[in-house]
Amino acid sequence: MRKARIIYNPTSGREIFKKELPTVLERLEIAGYETSAHATTREGDATDAARAAVERKYDLIVVAGGDGTINEVINGIAEQANRPKLGIIPGGTTNDFARALNIPRDIQKAVDIILADQSMFLDIGKVNGHYFMNIAGGGKLTELTYDVPSKLKTMLGHLAYYVKGIEMLPSLKPIQTKIEYDGNVIDEDIMLFLVANTNSVGGFEKLAPDAKLNDGYFDLLILRKTNLADFIRIATLALRGLHLESENIIYVQAKNINVSTDEKMQLNIDGEFGGLLPGEFVNLQQHIELLVSDKLLEKEDY
Structure with a gap:
């Protein structure tokens, strides 16, 4: 069975994602993912959680939060040999990256995109080790x-x-x-x-x-x-x-x-x-x- 790890920032945006987390978990489970979630508690926590997800061989990481949370997850997987697919659920203030990917702010519509399982390999940048x-x-x-x-x-x-x-x-x-x-x-x-x-x-x-x-x-x-x-x-x-x-x-x-x-x-x-x-x-x-x-x-x- 495929495994999915949700990494979410409970304070992002207006804290709406926490209320919809059970539904998101259920939808991923129905789609065939063994799914678990990690709520970030400090700066850098999403990076550590992403590294742990790679070590535990998760097939998919779903990031729910703003650009800062997405950035931390990217930093957690960028140097890994086997990188899981990433799904994005926008939850921040500006959500620049999600907007560039045409991912809607509506949580369930964002989950629709994840479950459609259409992917692309995209560029990232590196500066001074970040x-x-x-x-x-x-x-x-x-x-x-x-x-x-x-x-x-x-x-x-x-x-x-x-x-x-x-x-x-x-x-x-x-x-x-x-x-x-x-x-x-x-x-x-x-x-x-x-x-x-x-x-x-x-x-x-x-x-x-x-x-x-x-x-x-x-x-x-x-x-x-x-x-x-x-x-x-x-x-x-x-x-x-x-x-x-x-x-x-x-x-x-x-x-x-x-x-x-x-x-x-x-x-x-x-x-x-x-x-x-x-x-x-x-x-x-x-x-x-x-x-x-x-x-x-x-x-x-x-």
Whole structure:
């Protein structure tokens, strides 16, 4: 009999998954999985639970939570020789990765996708010994995701980020940064850089519009030094996917990226603090097998 392990964050989102866990367990059992569940209790717990699931030879890991929980599970299996399939049940505030995979927030509809058993091998990134499935970056603005208290995110959702963003705007300052990618070099003052695996970043669905999930390339987006008025204008354009028209935006694709700076710059990995730069970003093509929706499979070029 196939075995499935559910790893879930009981505090993600509005804590809805806990109420539906019995139904999810029942549906997986009916589908032929011997199923058990693990509720995370601390930072890094999902990584340990994922490693344990690999050691116990589970065929499927179902991750129920936000991007942070998914990231921890990815880090638990990325270096393993035999990696289980992954299923995603979105339960966080932004759910960028689930959105990129066209997985709905409705828990039972997400389970439908898992039980359909349609999978793809997708890229992940690695930087300074940490793995990420969606986004890594640096610059003051990227600190929003881990500066917002979890209780505020639970109560306000996306609005919590905007509240914190307004608070941070006056402190946004450029940092002299050297970025080397596939033989090219950019060395100038920047506001932020993003290394994206998908098109869904920070609640923006068109920030990296050409991103592919399995092509072996990152989408590198750099916001050059800009004043507050121009920054607000670019952010407004980004909501409609028109920000790439700005001369203050650099947007390229690359397999390997090195970023360094003489100043302190924190590294954001899938919405969580990932240490300090410098960093070398490496794309691991088609490294993780995920259960995905019909909508994703129907897209061209995948």
